[in-house]
Amino acid sequence: MKFQGTGEYVATPELQMAVNAAITLQRPLLLKGEPGTGKTMLAEQLATSLGTDLIQWHIKSTTKAHQGLYEYDAVSRLRDSQLGVDGVNDISNYIVKGKLWEAFEADKPVVLLIDEIDKADIEFPNDLLLEIDKMEFFVYETQERIVAKHRPIILITSNNEKELPDAFLRRCFFHYIDFPDRETMKAIVDVHFPNIQAELVNDALEVFFDVRKVPGLKKKPSTSELVDWLKLLMADELGVELLRNHDTTKAIPPMAGALVKNEQDVHLLERLAFMSRRRG
Incomplete structure (x- = not known):
């Protein structure tokens, strides 16, 4: 076999x-x-x-x-x-x-x-x-x-x-x-959440891979953390709205405690958000 x-x-x-x-x-x-x-x-x-x-x-x-x-x-x-x-x-x-x-x-x-x-x-x-x-x-x-x-x-x-x-x-x-690419990650998400909204998956993956790309992160979010984060967004019943409408002046995405697991990375994202606001 x-x-x-x-x-x-x-x-x-x-x-x-x-x-x-x-x-x-x-x-x-x-x-x-x-x-x-x-x-x-x-x-x-x-x-x-x-x-x-x-x-x-x-x-x-x-x-x-x-x-x-x-x-x-x-x-x-x-x-x-x-x-x-x-x-x-x-x-x-x-x-x-x-x-x-x-x-x-x-x-x-x-x-x-x-x-x-x-x-x-x-x-x-x-x-x-x-x-x-x-x-x-x-x-x-x-x-x-x-x-x-x-x-x-x-x-x-x-x-x-x-x-x-x-x-x-x-x-x-x-x-x-290797860490899954976007297509493989979407397939993994579909296995865990077969009835999940396609919009939520697309928006969440966009944020997830953006966070992983941040240089200097001590702990990049993993597959299991993405699954936990999506579970929270779905449970809140406001997942798509939270992702689409979250305040860009805030440091990190909503409920990102499922993605970011130490204070150094939180501070790094906050500094990057501050610099982004200054440039804006």
């Missing part, structure tokens, strides 16, 4: 090619792109389109690679031994399976999402190289080898917070999700 997007996810031909190439090569698909461009949602929709399960491993700064395999809960075992709990001598009762173990023992190929891998320590990706290559790992406490029943489809996302090791990159199929 080839991935071609879904009714809820607009995938460009380049993204479709990347997903299908990674599946064919049996390589992890490493996705980069601006936050809010749908990297995580892609994994959800890929699992849906393939009719399989999604296993998500969300990475934090404190996450260690071995946690994806398993963890040995020595504290619980010590407590149970003090309380005389049955089964304390069976160490397997205190092995907590990680997300990779879940994916390896699944009865069908699943989609495994390793989300925001760049948040972890720099050695984190290298610590997973062998397991991802061989599709197996060893549990030292129980002396058993865990081998994948079916190779999972692995998607790895990164927001470029830090560089990933070359050895890890060599084992991945890489794709950078």
